[in-house]
Amino acid sequence: MAVYVYAITAASHPLRLDGVTGVGEPPEKLRTVNSRSLAAVVSDAPDGLRAKRRDVLAHEAVLERLMAEGSVLPLRFGAVTSDDQAVLQVLDERAASYQERLTALDGCVEFHLKASCDEDALLREILLQSPEAHQLNEQIRSGRAGPDLQIALGERVAGEVQLRHESFAAGAVEALRPLARDIRASDPKGGDFVSVSFLVDKARQEGFTAAEQDLANERGADFDFRLHGPLPPYSFVEAT
Incomplete structure (x- = not known):
């Protein structure tokens, strides 16, 4: 199943996602993909996803929740990859770059x-x-x-x-x-x-x-x- 990616955070981010759901109708359940130093907030990607108001607002709600509790690298609406393993591979390959950007964007x-x-x-x-x-x-x-x-x-x-x-x-x-x-x-x-x-x-x-x-x-x-x-x-x- 394809994976929809909302944001990347530090592994130490609280990641309190209770009460927030993802894109799709019915809304997809959120989960995290974790490397040693980073985490990506993802869900299954619904078929035929388009920038409908409900889905755009759901995407923004996830980002707002994450930003309220720490630094976040937000992905724009519509970021989809093949599976959790592909997400983990990117987190590992770009760990140093993502950690630098998380520091640079902290509190902004x-x-x-x-x-x-x-x-x-x-x-x-x-x-x-x-x-x-x-x-x-x-x-x-x-x-x-x-x-x-x-x-x-x-x-x-x-x-x-x-x-x-x-x-x-x-x-x-x-x-x-x-x-x-x-x-x-x-x-x-x-x-x-x-x-x-x-x-x-x-x-x-x-x-x-x-x-x-x-x-x-x-x-x-x-x-x-x-x-x-x-x-x-x-x-x-x-x-x-």
């Missing part, structure tokens, strides 16, 4: 920040502040410009947007970096200019969320900041 949660800015407001700013873009725009508006100038303006604006996005992202990260133990950046999607995860000590999470709110207020209504968390530290399970 993850916050993920995404942010975007209003495109029309940014365009107006560029046309006001960039002499080259302003001049090209005025020539086009006069009706005497050909398609080459329109292409040139588009390229100039695209370059200015990129520069401003990079500046906005750097400013956001630097404002919050002092309150984080570690940072993991990913490529922003859609209209976002930043997508970054912060590893934050639980004792500092209120200060972190307050700093993010200050940053959002400082940027103003043209910016949309979305902070998700506290979360299990999924982005920090692997060492860089």
Whole structure:
């Protein structure tokens, strides 16, 4: 039977799982796979598992219970392997790496920040502040410009947007970096200019969320900041 893996902990973790059940309908019973220094919390993997609300919440409930009593390496929803022996083999082969990450993540949660800015407001700013873009725009508006100038303006604006996005992202990260133990950046999607995860000590999470709110207020209504968390530290399970 395939095995669903929720998390990895130290063998000394209390692993009190009473009252918590796993994914599946009916819910699968939780158990542990133990090596000399580590433990993995697992269950049988139900057939045809999909990210239904009940199963996602069951996965999160297991992680929350474990995190309340010690350091955890959380696996994302849907981690399945062949059997308990495969789990044990990975625990043995990667013992040193997993123990290092458990120490690094002890007492921490993850916050993920995404942010975007209003495109029309940014365009107006560029046309006001960039002499080259302003001049090209005025020539086009006069009706005497050909398609080459329109292409040139588009390229100039695209370059200015990129520069401003990079500046906005750097400013956001630097404002919050002092309150984080570690940072993991990913490529922003859609209209976002930043997508970054912060590893934050639980004792500092209120200060972190307050700093993010200050940053959002400082940027103003043209910016949309979305902070998700506290979360299990999924982005920090692997060492860089």
